[in-house]
Amino acid sequence: NPYAGLVSHLRAAWLSGKTRPMEYRVAQLEALGRFLDEKKEDILEATALDMGKPSFEAYFSEILLCKNELNDTLNNLCHWMKDEHVDKNLVMQLDSAFIRKDPYGVVLIIAPWNYPIHLFLVPLIGAIAAGNCVVVKPSEITKNTERLVAETLSCYLDNDCFAVVTAGVQETTRLLENKFDYIFFTGSPSVGRIIMTAAAKHLTPVTLELGGKNPCYVSDTCDVPNVARRVAWGRFFNAGQTCIAPDYVLCSVEMQDKLMPALREAITEFFGSNPKESPDFARIVGDKQFQRIRALLCSGRVAIGGQTDEKERYIAPTVLADVRPSDPAMQEEIFGPILPIVVVSNMDEAIDFINARPRPLAIYAFSCDSKVVNQVLERTSSGGFCGNDTLMHVTLTSLPFGGIGNSGLGKYHGKFTFDTFSHHRGCLHRTMGLEALNTPRYPPYTQQKLGLLTAAFEIKRKGMCTLL
């Protein structure tokens, strides 16, 4: 196996214990910070070359958000690493009972192409913070970023413990034959299945950050211009290539009629009358993806946009009206700058529509009536939820980020990343003496001993508490 040598090299470093001390982890994390600072221009350039990412977007999503995660981790690492002492029963009052945060060992992070720095770096931060050795496999689709990461990241990190592997589909399959102690994957559900099946062979725990069609319900009581801006921003950021972008809108036919001009206005406000000339609108990452998305345009009718340019892999910010559930745009995650609007009669129908489909990574609900927002939240299931905005929940490091069902399993960001890559080891230190405390449990068994033990150990029901 072409990677066996690398993996065993990292495993040897892992067994040496060098990644365990806090000082070591802090040093590696600070080096990551320097990577983001010193390579900022290279990152902006590579992502611009790979998919026409506007530097403002790249700065915000690939650098700023990563620095936040880094700082949150550096600020809190010592707390997170501490043993967590837990409540004890009567018999163990003199013992020490705590949860020790152990690293897993050698972990693998596989990143996608849409936010190619962020989506390997943020997991990497948690993996390092938790004391692991890491193999990073950036996406081969964003070639410039892949090359940048492969060539420069190793200059910042300890090469005994951290490695970047460049690999296409076949080589990744071979990479996965090795035993890893944790696998963190961001990508499509179909590849997620392959990853989990490969992980099952080694009983390797996984986090899978996948995708789906994120519904965006717009009720009849809302501030239409605000909704239009917030939805358009979420949909067209990175030319729609965002796992938590609003994928389609559900609203009444009246709201569709109001939304349309507002969306047109927002798009013009954002990108000008000819978005192709705007420096603030990205491109599709590759020809294959471009063709896939373009084929979705024959759904409903094109109310805004619809223009494409194959040479530039440009697809205009597009809104499709009167889209039917059977249309192509409703059969797969769009992952492009196309926003279909599907008409529903009311909120109940919207909720049923959402619940009849695989559970998405995000659900959005727009309403001035908080009751409506809460109804949607309560009666649906999704990775995350945002009321009256799109994408913004992901900017809080204090909120866990992850999917459910087809949109994924596991969660990360902030402390949740550290916890993802840590094994919570339950520990009990008892004393060598005080044997009298133990004698009731030993045979020969008597009723009296049993009474003593249940009195000492069994947890009793307390008075009722109310759900505030």
Add this chain to the structure above:
Amino acid sequence: HAGLVSHLRAAWLSGKTRPMEYRVAQLEALGRFLDEKKEDILEATASDMGKPPFEVELSEISICRSELNHTLNNLGTWMKDEHVEKTWATQLDSAFIRKDPYGVVLIIGPWNYPINLLLVPLIGAIAAGNCVVMKPSEISRNVERLVAETLPRYLDQDCFAVVTAGAEQTTSLLENKFDYIFFTGSPSVGRIIMTAAAKHLTPVTLELGGKNPCYVSDTCDVPNVARRVAWGRFFNAGQTCIAPDYVLCSAEMQEKLLPALREAITEFYGPNPQESPDFARIVGDKQFQRVQALLRNGHAAIGGQTDAETRYIAPTVLVDVQQDDPVMQEEIFGPILPILTVASVDDAIAFINARERPLALYVFSSCKKVVNQVLERTSSGGFCANDTIMHMTLTTLPFGGIGQSGLGRYHGRSSFETFSHPRSALLRGAGREALNAPRYPPYDPRRLPLLRAATETKRRTACTLL
């Protein structure tokens, strides 16, 4: 099983398992099951594997009651939305973690603690608001029948079901889509479960097993060690996933330990353990033969007697065992304790680390440094110093494996969290659009500092690891 699963899914979608009152009612009903069916449980476990009633009361009934009461005492708190820290940009918003159920979950229980290992996950699954399919082990036949016939009467049958199934039917059951699968059993079957789960991207908890090492240092109270190790090894005739599987110690310590172990075993079970009412039996003929074959390794310094008819294997201690012997190649899961000698704690640690990571790791030493050394330089599901098994009696400690011994954790709040999806929620206002304006195109680099200030996390000065 498709019809059953879709019936439960319809009940799930109706939302009936969501209100706290509903969940409390179901949990209280579980409590009544434990109370009213106690004698039946004692009888069934005795028939299945000669379990002494004392052991059943302690490890099957009392433990479940503790988990039940702990859950009922805290459910209101656990279910609450957890509000989180916000950035400047989101100060006026509501940001919280909502604990959502997964939906229809599957719990597959093993035969060694057939009530405990089915019910304790069930408590968490119900507490978290799920519908549940339970599959008790077909190997502990009497308990399987008891659970299948009586448990459903206590629970809402729209939302909770017991399925009896052998290996083939379980394979068929696994073809259905579940929203979570909780499995306790062997690593090899764990792989099969996870592979089946992968087809539906179903998250799993796998509570598996391995060989739990027990290092006994030269500085210890030998009689105490002998009692605590013997208790952990021979409880339930060794059929415990966290039983000490083998001892590592110096040759000198072995010399001291053997008479102490002999004394402890006699103290516990008398001169002829086969006559003791306090010693269990092996669950089945197949398992009996597997465990009996391990007696061929080393030689039995204590015990070694067997009786196929009653599936009795005496509390046994083996010495002169080699690393490559069959008894060191698989989890023993029986009343046999091999002792292997090592020169030092470093050798013991190297021995442990050369092998699969176990569910539990035990160290006996009066010297704290030794205990901490072993803890720090090894990796295992859980850890207990100067005793065996006892760490699992604390509902506040997460219980689970690592590597071959499993993935995921439960007990107490960890069970509730296992079966909950922590859904992040950000509720913003419909107005205050001015706050959002800086993020919209046309992009102006001069706005970046403002955006950064609104959303950033700054580095604070270094804190020290206390």
